[in-house]
Amino acid sequence: MxxxxxxxxGLIGTSAALALAGRGVTVHLADHDPDSARTAAALGAGTDExxxxxVDLAIVAVPPxxxxxxxxxxxxxxxxxxxxxxASVKGGPRRELEELGLDLSSYIGTHPMAGxxxxxxxxxxADLFEGRPWVLTPTPGTDVEVxxxxxxxxxxxxxxxxxxxxxxxxxxxxxxxxxPQLISSMVAARLEEADETAVRLCGQxxxxxxxxxxxxxxxxxxxxxxxxxxxxxxxxxxxxxxxETVRALRALQSADDTKRQGGASGIxxxxxxxxxxxxxxxxxxGAGGPAVYEVVAVFISDEPGELARIFxxxxxxxxxxxxxxxxxxTGQQAGFVQLMVEPSAAPGxxxxxxxxxxxxxx
Amino acid sequence: MxxxxxxxxGLIGTSAALALAGRGVTVHLADHDPDSARTAAALGAGTDExxxxxVDLAIVAVPPxxxxxxxxxxxxxxxxxxxxxxASVKGGPRRELEELGLDLSSYIGTHPMAGxxxxxxxxxxADLFEGRPWVLTPTPGTDVEVxxxxxxxxxxxxxxxxxxxxxxxxxxxxxxxxxPQLISSMVAARLEEADETAVRLCGQxxxxxxxxxxxxxxxxxxxxxxxxxxxxxxxxxxxxxxxETVRALRALQSADDTKRQGGASGIxxxxxxxxxxxxxxxxxxGAGGPAVYEVVAVFISDEPGELARIFxxxxxxxxxxxxxxxxxxTGQQAGFVQLMVEPSAAPGxxxxxxxxxxxxxx
Numbered sequence: 036m037x038x039x040x041x042x043x044x045g046l047i048g049t050s051a052a053l054a055l056a057g058r059g060v061t062v063h064l065a066d067h068d069p070d071s072a073r074t075a076a077a078l079g080a081g082t083d084e085x086x087x088x089x090v091d092l093a094i095v096a097v098p099p100x101x102x103x104x105x106x107x108x109x110x111x112x113x114x115x116x117x118x119x120x121x122a123s124v125k126g127g128p129r130r131e132l133e134e135l136g137l138d139l140s141s142y143i144g145t146h147p148m149a150g151x152x153x154x155x156x157x158x159x160x161a162d163l164f165e166g167r168p169w170v171l172t173p174t175p176g177t178d179v180e181v182x183x184x185x186x187x188x189x190x191x192x193x194x195x196x197x198x199x200x201x202x203x204x205x206x207x208x209x210x211x212x213x214x215p216q217l218i219s220s221m222v223a224a225r226l227e228e229a230d231e232t233a234v235r236l237c238g239q240x241x242x243x244x245x246x247x248x249x250x251x252x253x254x255x256x257x258x259x260x261x262x263x264x265x266x267x268x269x270x271x272x273x274x275x276x277x278x279e280t281v282r283a284l285r286a287l288q289s290a291d292d293t294k295r296q297g298g299a300s301g302i303x304x305x306x307x308x309x310x311x312x313x314x315x316x317x318x319x320x321g322a323g324g325p326a327v328y329e330v331v332a333v334f335i336s337d338e339p340g341e342l343a344r345i346f347x348x349x350x351x352x353x354x355x356x357x358x359x360x361x362x363x364x365t366g367q368q369a370g371f372v373q374l375m376v377e378p379s380a381a382p383g384x385x386x387x388x389x390x391x392x393x394x395x396x397x
Numbered sequence: 398m399x400x401x402x403x404x405x406x407g408l409i410g411t412s413a414a415l416a417l418a419g420r421g422v423t424v425h426l427a428d429h430d431p432d433s434a435r436t437a438a439a440l441g442a443g444t445d446e447x448x449x450x451x452v453d454l455a456i457v458a459v460p461p462x463x464x465x466x467x468x469x470x471x472x473x474x475x476x477x478x479x480x481x482x483x484a485s486v487k488g489g490p491r492r493e494l495e496e497l498g499l500d501l502s503s504y505i506g507t508h509p510m511a512g513x514x515x516x517x518x519x520x521x522x523a524d525l526f527e528g529r530p531w532v533l534t535p536t537p538g539t540d541v542e543v544x545x546x547x548x549x550x551x552x553x554x555x556x557x558x559x560x561x562x563x564x565x566x567x568x569x570x571x572x573x574x575x576x577p578q579l580i581s582s583m584v585a586a587r588l589e590e591a592d593e594t595a596v597r598l599c600g601q602x603x604x605x606x607x608x609x610x611x612x613x614x615x616x617x618x619x620x621x622x623x624x625x626x627x628x629x630x631x632x633x634x635x636x637x638x639x640x641e642t643v644r645a646l647r648a649l650q651s652a653d654d655t656k657r658q659g660g661a662s663g664i665x666x667x668x669x670x671x672x673x674x675x676x677x678x679x680x681x682x683g684a685g686g687p688a689v690y691e692v693v694a695v696f697i698s699d700e701p702g703e704l705a706r707i708f709x710x711x712x713x714x715x716x717x718x719x720x721x722x723x724x725x726x727t728g729q730q731a732g733f734v735q736l737m738v739e740p741s742a743a744p745g746x747x748x749x750x751x752x753x754x755x756x757x758x759x
Contacts, residue, residue: 160758166732168597170598197597206595207595211595211598215603215607216602217668218580218583218606219606220672221580221635221639221667222577222671223672224670225631225634226674230565230569238510238573240609244580244608245674245678248671249672253665264650266646267643274639277583280583284626284628298625299622302617302618305586306618310610310612312584312589312591313585313608315589316585316588316596317597338717342708343711355700358723
């Protein structure tokens with residue numbers, strides 16, 4: 036790939052353009068707002084001049100509702116050899132394009148699983164996609180040349196290609212992204228009217244469950260509006276479990292032993308299925324099943340430099356810390372830092388840190 | 398307080414005994430399993446010999462279902478000046494004691510908001526309660542002397558006392574602890590039968606939402622069995638939001654513009670209420686409202702010592718890192734470490750780290 040046009044210079048479009056431009060591809064930038072394209076160009080993402088003729092790849096990075104129109108326009112102009120979009124939903128845009136009667140052999144729908152809290156060209160960064168899954172949804176009618184252009188884009192962005200059917204993709208993101216977002220919001224919504232004293236009892240569990248409830252509502256309305264069916268289907272499954280669980284809890288209030296036992300097994304069932312599902316969530320290193328780390332919990336004060344000293348001491352012990360969680364005492368300035376390490380490394384790390392004067396939780 | 402008896406030497410009982418014994422209190426340990434009491438004694442938590450006469454405080458740390466019986470037994474024997482339990486639910490045990498016709502002026506129900514993944518005396522640790530809220534549920538009939546004994550226990554364990562009504566406590570933990578546990582399990586349960594390709598798309602959002610779904614089902618069946626009413630009430634509120642959200646998503650599939658707009662506002666409403674609720678979740682420093690940190694994302698390789706170097710460089714810049722999240726690339730060995738810092742410290746930290754050669758995400 037030597038030339039590309041990026042249509043839509045928001046976060047995703049600008050980030051892809053920065054990655055391509057940084058690796059020698061000539062990138063032309065277009066946006067319905069010329070200021071946005073000019074900003075992306077000023078950041079080094081390419082030029083906002085139109086190309087003289089057809090480019091190798093046209094990347095459409097506009098909001099889901101405008102994807103089909105932008106693609107159709109570029110295809111009718113013969114802007115490129117291959118066309119792709121990067122919208123977070125894949126079935127709808129493809130069906131819209133089919134209804135427009137376009138030849139879709141030169142088109143492939145894609146979705147990079149990357150994003151951040153900020154939007155717009157200024158939030159763009161060449162490494163946004165590094166190591167992230169980038170879903171490609173070819174069909175039997177997709178030109179191999181176009182699939183290869185898409186794979187080249189993914190490689191230049193240093194992402195990890197994952198091939199899926201468009202509708203399977205939409206069901207997958209409904210399951211692993213859109214449903215958790217809505218459920219997190221619903222749990223957090225329960226706190227809106229809660230007593231201040233109740234809120235004081237919040238611990239790390241609810242903190243984790245509600246973290247993404249802080250997400251931008253407008254962006255999420257757009258995403259969910261493009262994928263309502265699959266999300267509603269997953270939520271209906273959750274709703275059935277929820278109704279069953281409420282029934283089980285009511286049975287636990289019964290005076291009848293048999294009913295109470297039935298309630299307890301209903302509760303245990305949902306907790307056990309939760310265990311099984313959680314085991315399937317990949318650890319941060321992805322493939323290879325769930326990461327199982329040992330936690331070494333070290334007591335720290337809240338002074339600058341304490342964490343540095345711990346990590347320096349762990350480094351001297353030759354131990355690679357795989358993940359970190361700071362477990363601060365509510366309302367206090369001291370707490371524990373949980374170092375997650377390979378189980379084989381935990382005893383050595385514990386000994387090494389103790390020798391250097393750290394208090395380790397047993 | 399000079400003498401105490403701890404009845405039930407599991408995780409909580411042994412931890413409290415270790416804290417008291419470490420601060421000079423003579424602690425007697427009792428358990429229905431003498432081996433467990435002997436183990437706790439061997440750890441330095443006290444003696445498994447019975448006391449010669451009444452002690453200052455009897456701490457009942459048995460599973461919720463056995464709390465009332467154990468308390469009644471100790472009270473009838475006149476084992477102590479004051480009696481308390483540490484069960485995770487408070488309304489039920491009090492009502493059971495009332496039904497037994499006991500004088501409850503010498504009793505106070507309490508609940509330390511602390512725990513860990515492991516159980517039994519060997520998991521006990523003197524610092525388990527440090528900085529954690531410890532709920533006390535006195536009534537107008539509670540002797541001031543008994544309340545003061547409980548406050549002394551909380552202080553010796555270095556926890557933070559929070560006074561609440563017993564039923565308000567049970568509703569609060571239903572909201573901030575028991576409901577998030579069940580909902581996390583339900584979201585994770587959806588993954589049990591998911592395609593492997595779908596599971597590969599899991600990101601940090603679902604990872605956080607489902608973290609506590611890995612909890613021990615048997616322990617949670619016990620906890621939930623002791624608090625079914627308040628949990629069912631909170632879940633019923635979630636269920637109503639969920640049904641409304643499924644309806645809104647179905648409306649988004651409609652061909653009718655007005656219906657679609659109604660669907661979009663329904664979705665936006667639940668997301669906005671989620672924003673408002675999330676803002677109430679205390680940050681790790683507890684009181685003082687939500688902690689708002691700025692994130693500085695630094696690119697790291699996965700070599701031992703990389704984190705140490707970052708924290709050392711942050712320390713040299715005089716910046717206190719408030720929280721850390723390692724954001725690893727799926728299936729890759731490199732990624733970003735997110736340093737959460739006070740907003741005023743972020744620009745200086747970014748500059749200092751850049752000067753030392755770190756790549757910072759813009």
